[in-house]
Structures are given as C-alpha cells and as structure tokens.
Amino acid sequence: MAQLLDGKKTAKAIRARIKEEVDDLSGIASRRPHAVFVQVGNVPASTTYVNMKYKMAQEVGMLSTVERLPGEIGQQELLALLHKYNTDRSTHAILVQLPLPSHIDEFAVMQSIAPAKDLDCFHPENIGRMVLGLPGPKPATPQGILMLLDEYKIDPYGMNATIVGRSNLVGKPLGLLLLQRHATVTWCHTRTRDLPAACRGADLLVSASGKPGLVHGGMVKPGAVVVDVGTNYVAVTQPGGSMEMKLVGDVAFDEVEETASYITPVPGGVGPMTIASVLYNALTLYKLIEGIV
Ligand code: NAP
Numbered sequence: 001m002a003q004l005l006d007g008k009k010t011a012k013a014i015r016a017r018i019k020e021e022v023d024d025l026s027g028i029a030s031r032r033p034h035a036v037f038v039q040v041g042n043v044p045a046s047t048t049y050v051n052m053k054y055k056m057a058q059e060v061g062m063l064s065t066v067e068r069l070p071g072e073i074g075q076q077e078l079l080a081l082l083h084k085y086n087t088d089r090s091t092h093a094i095l096v097q098l099p100l101p102s103h104i105d106e107f108a109v110m111q112s113i114a115p116a117k118d119l120d121c122f123h124p125e126n127i128g129r130m131v132l133g134l135p136g137p138k139p140a141t142p143q144g145i146l147m148l149l150d151e152y153k154i155d156p157y158g159m160n161a162t163i164v165g166r167s168n169l170v171g172k173p174l175g176l177l178l179l180q181r182h183a184t185v186t187w188c189h190t191r192t193r194d195l196p197a198a199c200r201g202a203d204l205l206v207s208a209s210g211k212p213g214l215v216h217g218g219m220v221k222p223g224a225v226v227v228d229v230g231t232n233y234v235a236v237t238q239p240g241g242s243m244e245m246k247l248v249g250d251v252a253f254d255e256v257e258e259t260a261s262y263i264t265p266v267p268g269g270v271g272p273m274t275i276a277s278v279l280y281n282a283l284t285l286y287k288l289i290e291g292i293v
Contacts, residue, residue: 001258002226002256002257002258002259002260002261002262002263003152003261003263004262004263004264005148005149005227005262005264005265005269006265006268006269007144007148007264007265007268007269007270007271007272007273008268008272010147010148010151010272010276011144011273011275012272013151014147014151014273014276014279014280015056015059015060015276015279018060018276018280019059019060019061022060022061022062022283023061025287025290026061028292029286029290029292031090031290032061032062032063033062033063033093033283033285033286034062034063034064034065034090034091034092034093035053035062035063035064035065035091035092035093035094035095035282036064036065036066036067036085036091036093036094036095037050037053037054037064037065037066037067037095037097038066038067038069038078038081038094038096039066039067039068039069039097040069040070040071040073040078040096040097040100040101040104041069041070041071041100041101042068042071043099046097046098046099049097050066050068050097051066052275053095053275053278054066056275056276056278056279057279057282060279062279062282063090067081069081071101075103075104075105075108075109078096078104078109079108079109082094082096082109082112082113083112085117086112086113086114091117092117092282092285092286092290093117093118093119093281093282093285093286094113094114094117094118094119095120095278096109096110096113096120110122110123111124115129115136116285116288117285117289118137118285119137119278119281119282119285120137120278120281121136121137121138121139121140121173122139127139127173130173130176130177131176135284135288136284136285136288137281137284137285138173138177138281139169139170139173139174140275140278140281141169141170141229141270141273141274141277142170142173142174142177143177143277143281144270144273144274144275144276144277145206145227145273146177146178147273147276147277147280148227148264148269148270148273149204149227152262154204154225154262156178156181156182156183156204157181157182157183158182158183158184159183159202159203159204159225160183160184160186160201160202160203160204161175161178161186161202161203161204161206162185162186162187162188162198162199162201162202162204162205162206163175163178163185163187163206163207163208164188164189164195164205164206164207164208164209164214164215165187165188165189165206165207165209165229166187166188166189167208170208170229171187171189171206171208172187174208175187183204186198186201186202195219196218199219199220200218200219200220200221201221202220202221202224203221203223203224203225204224204225204227205219205220205221205224205225205226205227206226206227206229207226207227207228207229207230207249207250207251208229208230208250209230209250210230210231210232210250211230211250212230212232212234212249212250213248213250213251213252214230214251215228215250215251215252215256216252216255216256217255217256217258217259220256220259220260221259223259223260223261224260224261225260225261225262225263226251226256226260226263226264227263227264227269227270228249228250228251228253228264228265228266228269228270229249229250229270230248230249230251230266231247231266231271232247232249232250233246233247233248234246234248247266247267249264249265249266249269251263251266253265253266
C-alpha cells in the first residue's frame with residue numbers, strides 16, 4: 001500500500017520556513033518582500049486563488065497587495081498598471097491571475113511583467129533561465145512537485161520519469177526540471193501511441209492531463225512514485241440520490257495506491273504545494289532584487 005505524499009502538511013512546513021527566512025532577511029534588507037496579485041474580472045475560481053495567495057503571503061510575513069480590475073478594462077490600462085509596479089522599487093513580485101478576459105492578449109500581458117518580478121515564471125526570459133539552470137523563479141506547480149519529492153527524500157536522479165501532459169504551465173517545465181535533476185524523461189500527450197506502456201516504464205509517473213481516471217492501476221509499475229496534478233470536478237451521486245460535484249485527480253486512486261510506493265492525494269497533494277511554491281518564488285525574487293545571496 002502506497003505512502004501518501006502529504007502536500008498539505010509539507011506546504012505548511014515550507015511556509016513556516018519561508019516565514020522564518022522572511023523575518024530574518026527583512027532586518028537585513030530594511031524592507032519586506034512585497035507581492036502584488038492582479039485579478040481582472042470576477043471569475044469565482046480566480047477570486048478564490050487570489051484571496052488564498054494574498055492570505056498566505058501575509059501569513060509568511062510578506063506585504064501583499066490585491067488589485068481587482070473590472071473585466072471590461074482595456075489592455076493598455078492593464079499594461080499601464082503593470083508598468084507602475086514594474087518600476088516601483090518597493091514591489092518585488094507581480095502575478096496576474098489567469099485566465100484573462102478574451103479581449104486581452106495573455107501573452108502580451110505576461111511579457112510585460114518585468115522578468116525580475118515575474119512571480120509565476122511565465123516570462124520567456126525566465127523560462128530560458130530555468131532551462132539553463134540559472135537563478136530565478138520557477139513555474140509554480142512543477143517547482144512545488146519537486147519540493148514535495150525532496151521533502152520525502154525521493155530523488156529523481158536516474159529514475160525513468162514519465163509525464164502525462166506537455167502544457168507550458170505544468171508538463172513541459174516539469175520535464176525540464178526533472179532532467180536537470182538527472183531523471184530520464186518521457187513526455188506523453190494526446191498523440192502518444194501507447195500511453196499505458198509509456199506509463200508502465202516509469203519509476204516516477206506524473207499525470208497532468210485534466211482527465212479523471214486516465215491513469216489506472218494497470219498503468220503503474222509496482223513501487224512507482226505517482227504524482228497526480230489533475231484538478232477535475234466530477235458529478236457523484238450521494239446516498240440520498242442527489243448529485244454533488246467532487247474534486248478528483250487524473251489517477252484512479254483506489255487502484256493505484258495498491259501498486260505505487262508513494263502517491264499524492266487529490267485534494268491535499270500538489271495543490272497546496274503550488275501555493276507554497278508561489279511564496280518561495282516571491283522570496284527568491286526578493287532576494288535577487290535586494291542583492292541578498
Ligand atoms: P492542459 O493545458 O489542458 O494540458 C493537458 C495536457 O494533457 C496536454 O498536454 C494534453 O495533450 C494532455 N492530455 C490530455 N488528455 C490526454 C490523454 N487522454 N492522453 C494523453 N495526454 C492527454 O492542462 P494543464 O494546465 O497542464 O493542467 C493539467 C491538469 O492539472 C488540469 O486538471 C489542471 O486543473 C491541473 N492543475 C493543477 C494544479 C494544482 O496546483 N493542483 C496546477 C495547474 C494545473 P496535448 O498537448 O496533446 O493536447
């Protein structure tokens with residue numbers, strides 16, 4: 001039976017360590033890290049994420065600001081606001097919550113955030129720095145997954161790591177980070193010919209497909225480490241016959257926990273680690289801007 005990779009507990013421990021460092025460094029640098037979270041429109045999920053990041057940033061002793069802008073705001077107005085924070089010496093980190101309304105060019109917005117303050121690591125310059133192994137922010141979810149593995153002393157060195165998903169947000173950068181940690185990486189996607197075979201070869205199997213139940217017991221090598229990034233809401237029938245929405249991952253948990261050595265739960269696995277990782281990025285940017293080694 002697999003051991004749980006407890007993201008909730010691990011993220012809490014990491015936040016406590018970040019707080020300690022923030023408190024120590026604020027004395028040296030004479031100011032605290034300051035993160036700005038920008039939300040455009042009022043998509044409920046975005047409000048939840050922004051509120052959570054704001055609250056957690058406060059909890060670790062950072063200054064944080066939320067800018068909530070109306071969904072009809074023009075792109076130029078948004079870019080002007082970002083320019084203000086790009087040039088504000090007391091701001092160390094800026095995050096624009098996605099998705100943006102369709103009339104705004106997301107790529108243009110992401111490119112307009114100063115790379116030195118790019119909290120989500122969406123700027124092409126920061127992706128390039130990550131690929132080259134240079135200091136800087138890292139994509140939050142992939143970095144959070146590595147932090148979780150590190151906490152459980154699971155070293156990807158030499159492992160066959162298979163990732164289901166190749167998005168710019170999760171799958172692609174995770175594979176590159178795992179390669180830097182000396183894993184042998186295979187990316188799978190919708191055109192992969194034999195997904196079960198590719199998964200069965202993995203010592204470390206990460207699913208980031210957004211397809212509930214895609215990874216089932218027969219696809220997992222005995223003793224593999226399984227990380228489930230998927231965040232899917234499915235309708236389930238309650239005992240009284242009513243329907244309720246339930247959050248599930250990509251992995252058929254009950255089957256896979258029989259075979260795997262470690263497994264992340266959903267919820268409580270990768271999700272909390274992503275937020276801890278955002279805070280870690282804020283601390284990284286702060287240290288780079290303030291010249292703290
Ligand atoms: P995405 O952009 O939709 O990418 C999904 C990837 O999975 C694509 O590369 C797609 O292949 C691949 N895929 C989909 N169905 C597949 C199938 N049947 N077989 C093989 N590959 C398949 O999604 P994302 O942004 O990477 O997110 C993935 C999931 O993680 C979502 O459920 C999302 O909500 C969740 N997520 C969770 C967190 C967290 O903090 N917990 C953070 C980010 C994302 P193609 O490229 O060929 O289309």
